[in-house]
Amino acid sequence: MKSNRREFLKLAAVSAMGVGAARLGFLGDAPAFAGPLPTAADFEKGFKAKHWGMAVFSAKFTPELIEKCRTACHTEHNVPDIPGKKQIKWFWGASYHEAFPTEQGQFLSEDVEHREFPLLCNHCEQPMCVRVCPTQATFQRPDGIVMMDFHRCIGCRYCMAGCPFGARSFNFQDPRPFIHNFNPHYPTRMRGVVEKCDFCAERLAIGKLPVCVEAAGGALVFGDLGDENSDIRKVLREHFAIRRKPDAGTSPSVYYIL
Amino acid sequence: MYNAKYIIPGILFFLALIFVPVGYNMGKSFDVKPELPKDQKDCIEDVQVMRDKHMQILNDWRNSAVRDGERIYVNSKGKKYVKSLTNTCLGCHKDKAKFCDRCHDTVGVNPYCFDCHNITPNQKSPIPPAQTGEEGGH
Ligand code: SF4
Ligand code: SF4
Numbered sequence: 001m002k003s004n005r006r007e008f009l010k011l012a013a014v015s016a017m018g019v020g021a022a023r024l025g026f027l028g029d030a031p032a033f034a035g036p037l038p039t040a041a042d043f044e045k046g047f048k049a050k051h052w053g054m055a056v057f058s059a060k061f062t063p064e065l066i067e068k069c070r071t072a073c074h075t076e077h078n079v080p081d082i083p084g085k086k087q088i089k090w091f092w093g094a095s096y097h098e099a100f101p102t103e104q105g106q107f108l109s110e111d112v113e114h115r116e117f118p119l120l121c122n123h124c125e126q127p128m129c130v131r132v133c134p135t136q137a138t139f140q141r142p143d144g145i146v147m148m149d150f151h152r153c154i155g156c157r158y159c160m161a162g163c164p165f166g167a168r169s170f171n172f173q174d175p176r177p178f179i180h181n182f183n184p185h186y187p188t189r190m191r192g193v194v195e196k197c198d199f200c201a202e203r204l205a206i207g208k209l210p211v212c213v214e215a216a217g218g219a220l221v222f223g224d225l226g227d228e229n230s231d232i233r234k235v236l237r238e239h240f241a242i243r244r245k246p247d248a249g250t251s252p253s254v255y256y257i258l
Numbered sequence: 259m260y261n262a263k264y265i266i267p268g269i270l271f272f273l274a275l276i277f278v279p280v281g282y283n284m285g286k287s288f289d290v291k292p293e294l295p296k297d298q299k300d301c302i303e304d305v306q307v308m309r310d311k312h313m314q315i316l317n318d319w320r321n322s323a324v325r326d327g328e329r330i331y332v333n334s335k336g337k338k339y340v341k342s343l344t345n346t347c348l349g350c351h352k353d354k355a356k357f358c359d360r361c362h363d364t365v366g367v368n369p370y371c372f373d374c375h376n377i378t379p380n381q382k383s384p385i386p387p388a389q390t391g392e393e394g395g396h
Binding site for chain 2: 037038039040043044046078139141147149150151176177179182184185187188189190201205
């Protein structure tokens with residue numbers, strides 16, 4: 001037992017040195033980003049839920065924090081950085097009027113009116129994007145995540161027309177040259193495919209929270225909306241929250257606490 | 259027969275044409291030698307199964323992992339693997355050019371897995387776009 005532990009520590013030290021050296025570029029072919037590979041044992045520890053959802057403490061969000069979460073998400077998922085109209089976004093920020101166009105009181109509190117809100121796919125309970133996708137490339141998992149099977153997307157962009165929240169982006173060109181912080185453990189996309197936030201399904205599968213939630217340091221609460229004892233349900237019991245565009249009838253799973 | 263003097267030579271010529279490749283390759287054998295990982299003895303399944311069925315296995319993997327969220331593969335000996343082309347397959351077969359490509363090029367297939375999937379879990383940067391339609395992209 002003892003010697004096993006020693007072996008392990010030795011190995012760990014050597015690997016740590018290896019990783020360190022590789023980051024400095026001595027050992028050649030190692031990435032700048034990405035931790036150890038997840039193992040089958042990690043996938044056995046995956047999180048399960050009846051219906052995943054997110055609560056946003058919008059008052060805690062500054063443009064800097066939105067940028068931090070956006071960078072974390074886009075780095076994790078190899079989202080290309082394309083300026084202008086062909087921009088690809090999984091996580092982004094917008095003004096009150098863009099985020100809640102149907103909630104416009106005339107005399108809004110200045111604080112709320114000038115706040116920047118973090119936006120992402122709402123993982124709607126009645127997702128319009130899923131209804132219109134002719135190939136079922138976009139589909140809803142039993143745990144509520146609106147997932148994309150990029151292999152099946154034919155690039156018809158019906159989903160983009162269907163989504164009332166602008167949560168989807170189309171790859172008008174090969175995205176690979178525009179990926180700056182590359183994560184070799186996550187695939188890229190190709191030209192002609194739509195993409196969007198997937199609630200970090202690949203991280204939930206190994207028992208990790210979405211990367212934006214980690215980066216937000218408490219300003220985003222993620223959990224099971226179907227479990228009344230979950231953190232998110234507690235937060236929603238205690239704070240008044242609204243959802244984006246309720247009149248669109250899609251019933252978002254992302255809640256904004258003003 | 260109507261116009262037999264045109265039709266019969268025509269048919270013969272046609273048959274000769276389609277059998278040219280068969281004749282051309284007659285007696286030659288395919289000798290593909292993909293480079294195997296030196297530090298591993300066993301693949302996820304036996305060699306013959308992998309040779310015959312790796313494409314079906316990968317297809318099952320992608321469907322069950324993406325669509326059903328079942329990301330662990332249990333092989334015929336009960337051993338568990340993560341269903342991942344880049345992280346599992348290419349984590350071991352470290353050089354795609356010396357393994358995958360050797361066969362694929364010889365038999366003239368051009369799977370488009372690598373339009374999106376990375377060719378090793380240690381890759382430093384995304385593979386730049388293919389310059390010609392031949393090399394990828396479809
Ligand atoms: S926000 Fe848009 S893309 Fe996301 S689930 Fe709802 S309709 Fe679909
Ligand atoms: S663009 Fe892709 S995901 Fe969107 S509706 Fe068409 S096939 Fe489905």
